[in-house]
Amino acid sequence: MTVELAHHLYLLIAVLGLALSVSYGGQPVLCQGAFLAVGGFGVVHLERAGLPLAAATFAAAAIAACAGYLVGLLTARLRGAAVALSTWAFAWLVYALLDAFPAVSGGSQGLVRPTPARLNSPFFGVTVTLTPWAHVAVAGTLCLLSLAAVARLTRGPAGLDWAALREAPALATSLGVPVLRRRAALFATTAALAAVSGAGITVLLGVAAPSDVSPLLSLQLFVAALIGGTARLWGPVLGLLVIAMIPPLGDALAGAVGLPAEASGGVLTALALVAVPFLREPIERLAAQWPERAERPREPAEHSGESATPTASREGVMLSAQGLDVGIGETDILTGVDLEVRAGEVHALIGPNGSGKTTALRALAGALRPKGGRILLEETDVTGAGQFEMVRRGVTRTFQRTVGLERLSPHRQVLLGVRGGTPVPFAAVRHLFGSASMQDHAAIADREAWRALHVTELAQRAFDRPGTLGAGEQRLLQVARAVATGAHVLLLDEPAVGMTGPERAALARVLRRLAAGGVAVLLVEHDLALVYGVADRITVLDRGRVLASGTPESTAADPAVRRIYLGDADPSSTHA
Numbered sequence: 001m002t003v004e005l006a007h008h009l010y011l012l013i014a015v016l017g018l019a020l021s022v023s024y025g026g027q028p029v030l031c032q033g034a035f036l037a038v039g040g041f042g043v044v045h046l047e048r049a050g051l052p053l054a055a056a057t058f059a060a061a062a063i064a065a066c067a068g069y070l071v072g073l074l075t076a077r078l079r080g081a082a083v084a085l086s087t088w089a090f091a092w093l094v095y096a097l098l099d100a101f102p103a104v105s106g107g108s109q110g111l112v113r114p115t116p117a118r119l120n121s122p123f124f125g126v127t128v129t130l131t132p133w134a135h136v137a138v139a140g141t142l143c144l145l146s147l148a149a150v151a152r153l154t155r156g157p158a159g160l161d162w163a164a165l166r167e168a169p170a171l172a173t174s175l176g177v178p179v180l181r182r183r184a185a186l187f188a189t190t191a192a193l194a195a196v197s198g199a200g201i202t203v204l205l206g207v208a209a210p211s212d213v214s215p216l217l218s219l220q221l222f223v224a225a226l227i228g229g230t231a232r233l234w235g236p237v238l239g240l241l242v243i244a245m246i247p248p249l250g251d252a253l254a255g256a257v258g259l260p261a262e263a264s265g266g267v268l269t270a271l272a273l274v275a276v277p278f279l280r281e282p283i284e285r286l287a288a289q290w291p292e293r294a295e296r297p298r299e300p301a302e303h304s305g306e307s308a309t310p311t312a313s314r315e316g317v318m319l320s321a322q323g324l325d326v327g328i329g330e331t332d333i334l335t336g337v338d339l340e341v342r343a344g345e346v347h348a349l350i351g352p353n354g355s356g357k358t359t360a361l362r363a364l365a366g367a368l369r370p371k372g373g374r375i376l377l378e379e380t381d382v383t384g385a386g387q388f389e390m391v392r393r394g395v396t397r398t399f400q401r402t403v404g405l406e407r408l409s410p411h412r413q414v415l416l417g418v419r420g421g422t423p424v425p426f427a428a429v430r431h432l433f434g435s436a437s438m439q440d441h442a443a444i445a446d447r448e449a450w451r452a453l454h455v456t457e458l459a460q461r462a463f464d465r466p467g468t469l470g471a472g473e474q475r476l477l478q479v480a481r482a483v484a485t486g487a488h489v490l491l492l493d494e495p496a497v498g499m500t501g502p503e504r505a506a507l508a509r510v511l512r513r514l515a516a517g518g519v520a521v522l523l524v525e526h527d528l529a530l531v532y533g534v535a536d537r538i539t540v541l542d543r544g545r546v547l548a549s550g551t552p553e554s555t556a557a558d559p560a561v562r563r564i565y566l567g568d569a570d571p572s573s574t575h576a
């Protein structure tokens, strides 16, 4: 009974680790058993090589972390079923390798090590005999430490990344968060915790056997992580309780219908997997009642006012496209587009549906690689630089559709923008250990967030539940997140969609305020009354080519614009 309890607590460590990738990384990882194997077999081999138990466990976890990081990088671009299949294949590969190399795995009997184990502390000269109760204490402490670490990380910079990875990876990328590396780092942590779990179980049972780390175990751990897939800390605990029920239920089933125990365990795991969507929905509904908690910082006094605008430090042309050709697949979308966006100006990009405005924005933001032409940021050629690089250089875009992070307060969402725009090395680890310098960084990030909230007139809503924000406020929040990256160039895709009249007026004020602060704003918009009310310069696109470009007056008077695009009406009085 005590051994079983310790066994389950060790497994809980693996489930907690897996929940990081599944719930936070949004990746259905099906190879946790393989990393348990790294820990289980690794610790025996490393001990045989002369390492003390604690060092052997640490080294096995480090090896698993490296392997996890690699697998994480390989699978980070994949989504959904592709991740599940590739990690499932990895689980089988490791299982097959254990079978193929009995020198490593000890064959079907496994590798035996002496039990009970002893832990020697070189510092205090203490020796602890790892009896089953000692294992319960060790495993329980590790579980509590893992839970506490995850809880602390969730409230810090890592929590922001995780929320974005889980709910809106495309948004995270557009804000400069390195999504692939973050997923790989989560995967590495997942693998390291599995290895600790595997090492603990091997030491507890005195044997590491291939049959104990089969792909079925990976599936069971996945089900456990999935049941609590709402990224709540109690989720994995609940999941493990379900998993703990499988062996006794499997035995009962085996007895009742005469199935082999292994097969009935598999049947029950499959049933649990099928039941997960039905279990998850009520759990998620319950979890959604509590938005993610974070420290609720007070607004710094010097930023509680209208005057909070970006600093006007640059002038002249900030971003320009020269003869830009962009295609998607075989289709040419933009041909020879020239465009100049100046510091301190709102430059509107207008044109009929499908004329290529969003495509131009995506290319300028680094989300699409142009087929021809150049993109210059001030004097620097940035053609082909990716989104990540462009955000670092001060160019950020918003999306045409509203993308929200439903569990993060507006303040935290804006902090995500700050985090993407001005990354702090090893921020998550430094936050975890309460580094003093991290507190300074946090204070700076907080000031930036408040600045962005004030510029966009959202400061009053900073801590409200995102779901209570109106459609227009959600659009402004998109702008606020982009502003928070510290962008000198903002590429805004139809920010007025869904806005009421007063909200449009607020948006116009926000755009003028940003320009007055020195930001170069490229505004894609169909609301021509708004455009002609705020723009300093207008470029009209038609079928992927520039039809006209100049001041609002000159484009409004341009016969080609009137005739071809606006049907002879005066564009400045038109709502499209």
Ligand SMILES: Nc1ncnc2c1ncn2[C@@H]1O[C@H](COP(=O)(O)OP(=O)(O)OP(=O)(O)O)[C@@H](O)[C@H]1O
Residues within 6 Å of the ligand: 328, 331, 333, 351, 352, 353, 354, 355, 356, 357, 358, 359, 360, 400
């Ligand atoms: N992923 C894609 N694959 C193929 N064609 C695409 C893709 N995205 C856009 N297009 C095509 O490129 C053209 C330009 O689209 P784009 O969204 O840039 O236009 P737009 O001017 O922003 O339109 P709207 O005002 O309706 O948003 C359209 O004909 C569209 O069908």
